[in-house]
Amino acid sequence: MDVVAGVFLVVGALFILLAAVGVVRFHDTFSRMHAAAKAPALGLLCMTIGAALAIRTAQATVVVIVITVLQLMSGTVGAHILGRSVYRRVRPDLRGPDELAEAETETSADDAAR
Amino acid sequence: MITIATILLSLAAALFMVRLFLGPTVPDRVIALDGLLMTILAAVLLSAASDDSAVSIDTVLVVALLGFIGTGVLARYIEQRGG
């Protein structure tokens, strides 16, 4: 069982390293946000499973489940808030189509016409 | 096994620090800081697993919640003061 726990821990650390490499290597703020939002979530999930398997008490398992659920939700919300403020303020130029900008210009045109 | 994971996490922490130094805009640094926080959480979990003690796992819970609030506050700062 300790071997299984060790495997989970190593895999979790690997995913976090993946996130770090992505954050350094990508050339765009938004892409780095993608890497930082998804990979640590899974990495921490694996590490919590590994830690729970290594410490085989009931309390540790309960706390680990709570951590996992809260971490998943708060991680995604944090990425969303950050993405929103980056989009509004920093305005990196997007190469692809931007439908939020279209919707915003529509509503501002409506307001101006009224 | 634990040593391999420790080495991986140290590499990850170093890379996040690189982005913390470089990142041309403030959001880049916020992302790097968030990643660094996750790495620290992972390191705490690793030490709890290697010492076989469940005491430090509560730290992970608290730091995860507070870290998310910190990211939100920084995001508000970016929105109001610019990158």
Place this chain on the structure above:
Amino acid sequence: MRAVRISGVLVWLMMLWVALWHDITVANVVAGFAVGAVVLLIAGLPRVWDRDDEHRARINVFRTVHFVGFVLYKLVEANLYLAWEIVTPQNQINVGVVAVPLRTESTTAAMIVANVITLTPGTITIESLGSPPILYVNVMHLHDVEEVRRDLLHIEELSVRAFGSAASRAQLATKVSA
């Protein structure tokens, strides 16, 4: 019915308290109930519980399990995709924003769908405007807008089928068949 739900949450809070203290004693259990009651009094009972029958969530167990499995699968796929993206030097990155008009009006459903979108490969929800909410999603590899929209609407469909209220399911049915 309301009393049953309140006591359910109280028991959950007590268990949380006992788990944090790592020790199941009588003092901890009593303290757990007390702290739980204080928290509920201060934070107020959520308005979720005043919903009538039409807006209450109806949980379909099989579909919920399928949904949770779907989310986990997508999370793993997202990370494998990220790994592939890092290793291969070619640059498929074409960042754009896609509007996803949701069909149901429930804010809880919008929240769940927005969070799951953030966990799926290459997408992060940025903004949500209007009612019924239109989610604006930042996509990393944007080559086919309609395909992305269809995939994300499929997520909404899966979640409503898993634990949507009767009103949400009705709204979904009318739009899907149209």
